């Protein structure tokens with residue numbers, strides 16, 4: 001049983017953790033492998049070519065949300081997993097809400113239905129980017145998938161156009177759920193049963209491939225082992241937040257989902273608490289600082305709460321430096337398109353919300369925490385960018401690679 005909030009103890013490292021002098025904090029990466037590598041290099045702690053730790057007594061913390069919005073969830077998961085397994089006493093990677101849903105979709109027959117009302121793969125915005133599927137199918141299946149994806153993006157373009165006309169969101173699911181419209185109600189799928197059936201079948205097939213790939217690659221297991229809170233260098237790291245009413249006993253329950261049977265993990269009595277820890281936004285609100293103080297009162301050695309989940313242009317500090325909002329929209333896909341899916345690999349007609357291009361440079365900030373002082377770290381062009389770009393562009397057509 002795991003009684004210490006110092007979750008390191010829960011994953012069997014306990015007292016062997018050396019004293020941490022500095023922490024480099026990387027916010028929500030949202031499936032941007034190019035910028036994921038950029039920020040890891042920017043820490044100065046890891047030589048990604050030699051794959052060695054050069055950070056001495058420092059630690060690297062990832063705030064969660066490795067997946068979705070961009071098309072490289074798999075690559076980001078693999079990079080972060082590789083870092084946590086290669087440098088287990090140095091690298092800490094939190095669970096984010098998107099990661100929790102991604103995991104649920106991969107391991108539960110009903111997907112993330114209990115958490116989100118539907119498997120997140122059925123939402124037509126903000127969750128699994130359609131081009132993500134290209135990472136999980138066989139090379140021989142990619143050409144056909146690309147043409148189906150063009151159809152899907154064309155229909156999504158219609159959805160976005162309608163949103164513009166209505167000046168508000170048009171709730172659309174990939175399937176008909178909650179009585180909402182489905183993507184099949186939009187041209188070119190509308191009134192074309194042949195096209196609809198083919199895409200429908202492909203979507204189901206790709207979803208099964210992704211789920212199986214997550215399990216077979218061990219990434220599902222790795223995600224299930226992500227802690228929901230980490231205590232390090234006088235700071236408490238949580239993806240979403242913790243309400244002021246949180247009890248000491250609940251803090252002790254924020255370790256990883258565990259290593260049991262997946263369906264057992266998700267039916268555990270802790271799930272509501274864990275879901276709140278990855279989604280709560282109350283600490284940013286008007287009464288947020290008093291809630292921050294209540295949580296900090298439970299933790300004598302902790303002076304600061306660091307959160308991801310709620311994006312801004314930069315890292316923000318509030319409540320007299322007791323609260324840090326570390327999600328500065330590091331994913332270029334999110335910066336370009338927000339909650340829309342726009343094609344990267346498939347050069348579909350760029351209309352409406354998809355007219356912007358994904359920036360070449362990484363933007364936003366990471367943070368360095370040392371001696372209780374937090375310093376935002378801006379992005380920086382560096383000589384590795386070009387080669388990182390080529391590697392990250394494995395699935396990107398030559399024409400689009402230049403844009404990245």
Ligand SMILES: *[C@@H]1O[C@H](CO)[C@@H](O)[C@H](O)[C@H]1NC(C)=O
Pocket residue numbers: 049050051078079082
């Ligand atoms: C992990 O790092 C090692 C050493 O560089 C490399 O050989 C391996 O391909 C990496 N794996 C992943 C999944 O990135």
Ligand SMILES: *[C@@H]1O[C@H](CO)[C@@H](O)[C@H](O)[C@H]1NC(C)=O
Pocket residue numbers: 191192194195
């Ligand atoms: C349905 O779409 C296919 C593929 O684009 C096209 O060949 C076919 O003519 C369309 N059918 C109708 C009835 O529009």
Ligand SMILES: *[C@@H]1O[C@H](CO)[C@@H](O)[C@H](O)[C@H]1NC(C)=O
Pocket residue numbers: 184196197200201
């Ligand atoms: C998609 O397929 C599912 C199951 O195979 C079916 O229930 C559903 O009606 C289909 N939807 C469309 C739009 O073809």
